[in-house]
Amino acid sequence: MTDCGIWLVRPESEALALTLQQQLSGDLYRPWLDTATTQKQQFAAAYRKHKQWIMIAASGIAVRFLDGLAQDKHSDPAVVVLDEAGRYAVSLLAGHEGGANRLAYRVANAIGAVPVITTATEALKPLVVGIGCRKGVTAGQIAAAVHQALGGRQLNKVREIATIDLKANEPGLVEFCEQHDLPLRVLASATVVARPWVTKASDWVQQNVGLPGVCEPCALIASTRGKLIVPKMALNGVAVAVVEDAL
Template sequence: MLDQHDCGIWLVRPDSEALALVLQQRLGGAIYRPWLIKDEQPVAQKQQFAEAYRRHPQWIVIAASGIAVRFLDGLPQDKHSDPAVVVLDEAGRFAVSLLAGHEGGANRLAYRVANVTGAMPIVTTATEALKPLVVGIGCRKGASVEQITAAVKLALSERQLNEVREMATIDLKADEPGLLAFCEQNDLPLRVLASSAVAARPWVTKASDWVQQIVGLPGVCEPCALIANPRGKLIVPKTALNGVAVAVVEDMGWHV
């Protein structure tokens, strides 16, 4: 949970109020409503943002990316000290890590925003973009970090954890301590998908009666990995170990 000093949530228009309140409720932060100042025009709002820019180490700007870029004009100085900036469109579809992705934590903030809103996290830093693997995971309640580590390593086989771009699971498993600890220990973002989204795309090599009974889905790890990496190929179907199920999808890349 971020406090008001950690993160600023900048609304360009009052239409974003409901979205901002959801973010504040789940993530914390201070909401800025620049239109409440009388007679302010867009140029003046840009000046307001410039004055507030250094108040927080992280920003969520709910606006078009073009607006955010214009607001930032002349403000960034150094990647080691600039605040992180994530841009979220007003429909809550895309959470873009725009500035200070690594050093400022914008990449991770983009995932946190995406997990709250159902948006797609957009990370363009080369370190993440060049990692080809997405690991889908499902687990029994209370699975330990050791159990999760063993299952992931089994599924990866000779592939390495440093090839993994993100972990993906359903909302019912978003707060599993073992899974969160695994992601923290291995510096991996966790992509959380709505169960309804997974239900709409039930790609599984073999449905599980147990998973269907417990969570109402034919499978978790395979569809999560495929949804998170839509141009990928399932290279490791569901592999289960000690109550943890893992699937691996490899991004096939862009080709002419």
């Protein structure tokens, strides 16, 4: 049994659940196969068997299933709710302490959904940092470029790092995010192509990535009400842009 359970409410979610299982691993639950008990009863019996849950269901169903089960944010399993269309991954329970916020990012990155985080610890951080980088850059190179772009702003004010899918597994970028406990938001290249918001297009990026730019559009797309406060700054193979939430 893995740390993560994937709960399907309907057979129609099977393909989405299998994609998640392939990307993230996890045990699939198909409660409709057991006609002796209700889904709510089955979920209650399985609730403590995993440290994390991904529920492919409406949020209302998830809330009803969780009724009476949650006890303490330090011990409750993390619960992320994903709609059946795979559009939004909502951190519902044990967001910060239990890891549901990070799980929401992992789910979102795996299928191209939008992570929804509502805990004040993360939601009140006003900055999103967009990053584009050349292959093989180190975590140290990324850190130097990010600190240059932030200027006097503190890294603990950054809500998330945003990049494109081509860089989702770039070792230096992943290491930097892990070192500084920053969630990595991965955007599909097709999404960035549709909104190529750049102050100055890059011939190198266009030739090698097929986009006019990476860091600026990624940061702006990730922050729906943000304003570009630091246009693209490049340092040693790393390009960084900073967006701040508008009041």
